[in-house]
Amino acid sequence: EPEVTQTPSHQVTQMGQEVILRCVPISNHLYFYWYRQILGQKVEFLVSFYNNEISEKSEIFDDQFSVERPDGSNFTLKIRSTKLEDSAMYFCASGSAGWTTGESDEQYFGPGTRLTVT
Amino acid sequence: QKEVEQNSGPLSVPEGAIASLNCTYSDRGSQSFFWYRQYSGKSPELIMSIYSNGDKEDGRFTAQLNKASQYVSLLIRDSQPSDSATYLCAVNRGGGFKTIFGAGTRLFVKA
Numbered sequence: 001e002p003e004v005t006q007t008p009s010h011q012v013t014q015m016g017q018e019v020i021l022r023c024v025p026i027s028n029h030l031y032f033y034w035y036r037q038i039l040g041q042k043v044e045f046l047v048s049f050y051n052n053e054i055s056e057k058s059e060i061f062d063d064q065f066s067v068e069r070p071d072g073s074n075f076t077l078k079i080r081s082t083k084l085e086d087s088a089m090y091f092c093a094s095g096s097a098g099w100t101t102g103e104s105d106e107q108y109f110g111p112g113t114r115l116t117v118t
Numbered sequence: 119q120k121e122v123e124q125n126s127g128p129l130s131v132p133e134g135a136i137a138s139l140n141c142t143y144s145d146r147g148s149q150s151f152f153w154y155r156q157y158s159g160k161s162p163e164l165i166m167s168i169y170s171n172g173d174k175e176d177g178r179f180t181a182q183l184n185k186a187s188q189y190v191s192l193l194i195r196d197s198q199p200s201d202s203a204t205y206l207c208a209v210n211r212g213g214g215f216k217t218i219f220g221a222g223t224r225l226f227v228k229a
């Protein structure tokens with residue numbers, strides 16, 4: 001069964017450093033998402049991406065964050081200058097459909113990358 | 119007002135019983151509704167999606183949606199200890215749009 005994969009599973013970085021989190025979405029999916037979950041808190045939407053551009057972003061997704069689909073398979077999240085409060089699990093998700101079809105816009109999550117900023 | 123609200127629990131049910139999980143949401147423009155299961159330290163796993171008012175059944179799971187009341191629920195029949203997890207309600211205006219998650223309800227199924 002196809003699945004979303006993410007690398008690395010755990011990333012430790014120092015405050016102020018840049019990190020890139022990588023995701024390989026399910027191959028025929030067109031919509032890509034990043035979420036984060038701080039330990040003990042709820043899953044928070046960061047950004048959605050379709051047709052090589054951002055569809056929507058949350059207030060968390062400020063100028064320190066960027067996303068890219070550098071080739072036909074990878075989807076990346078870059079944090080330019082990490083802060084202690086960026087420590088969280090980061091989940092990538094993908095979906096096959098969107099508002100243009102009205103239904104079946106289910107999203108499937110990858111296993112996550114645990115980011116620890118020291 | 120929280121955008122998606124769930125009772126944090128824990129909800130404790132005996133094995134074989136029906137577990138009932140509830141969720142309310144504030145955005146009347148919401149179109150798509152999801153239930154995810156999350157085991158501790160793992161990623162959310164999609165259980166059910168529902169888009170129209172009424173019931174939708176899939177195996178032991180039934181999702182119920184009432185848009186007028188802005189209410190979504192999940193029933194788990196014949197609960198098993200392996201169902202013990204946190205259940206997340208998620209809502210959006212359609213794929214590609216911001217998805218809002220509730221904080222989750224912790225379910226314990228006692229053997």
